[in-house]
Amino acid sequence: MQAIISARGLSISKTYKDVLTRRLSKLEPMLPDVVEAKIVLSKEKHRRTAALTLMAKRHTFRSEETAGELETAVDMAVDALARQVREMKDRSSRRARSAPRRAPAAVRPSTPAEPDVMVRRVPLKPMSLVEAADQLQTSPDDFVVFTNATTDAVSVLYRRRDGGLGLVEPVA
Numbered sequence: 431m432q433a434i435i436s437a438r439g440l441s442i443s444k445t446y447k448d449v450l451t452r453r454l455s456k457l458e459p460m461l462p463d464v465v466e467a468k469i470v471l472s473k474e475k476h477r478r479t480a481a482l483t484l485m486a487k488r489h490t491f492r493s494e495e496t497a498g499e500l501e502t503a504v505d506m507a508v509d510a511l512a513r514q515v516r517e518m519k520d521r522s523s524r525r526a527r528s529a530p531r532r533a534p535a536a537v538r539p540s541t542p543a544e545p546d547v548m549v550r551r552v553p554l555k556p557m558s559l560v561e562a563a564d565q566l567q568t569s570p571d572d573f574v575v576f577t578n579a580t581t582d583a584v585s586v587l588y589r590r591r592d593g594g595l596g597l598v599e600p601v602a
Contacts, residue, residue: 431467480500
């Protein structure tokens with residue numbers, strides 16, 4: 431894991447940078463695909479702020495904590511990141527456990543004129559893009575079909591392979 435440490439309004443010693451890197455490396459067993467960690471430490475009058483960002487292959491975790499002492503702010507921010515990683519792992523394991531078992535599709539010979547297509551009927555609900563994104567996050571499916579409340583057009587919101595979201599809208 432590569433750690434990028436920057437400071438605003440204060441100077442950080444090499445030993446303290448090593449301590450920060452060790453603290454963040456303790457999160458690696460929980461999230462082994464961490465690519466980069468960005469740490470921004472800042473000082474304003476009587477408060478110290480630690481902003482931590484962990485970038486993994488498919489997720490980005492961020493926490494920002496403010497306290498009177500820098501060490502306290504860093505401890506609170508690292509604890510918040512650990513909690514976020516645990517919650518994400520719990521969500522993904524619950525999603526895997528609660529995913530419905532799908533029966534295999536009926537095998538029938540396909541002819542060149544008729545391709546083998548699996549048909550799935552879904553209810554069409556009017557909702558905003560934000561509501562569709564929320565539904566997609568809680569659903570085990572990789573897409574949501576909905577009527578866009580602002581355009582009254584049928585749209586499809588899908589989960590991309592890189593973890594982002596994609597939207598398919600018809601063109602008039």
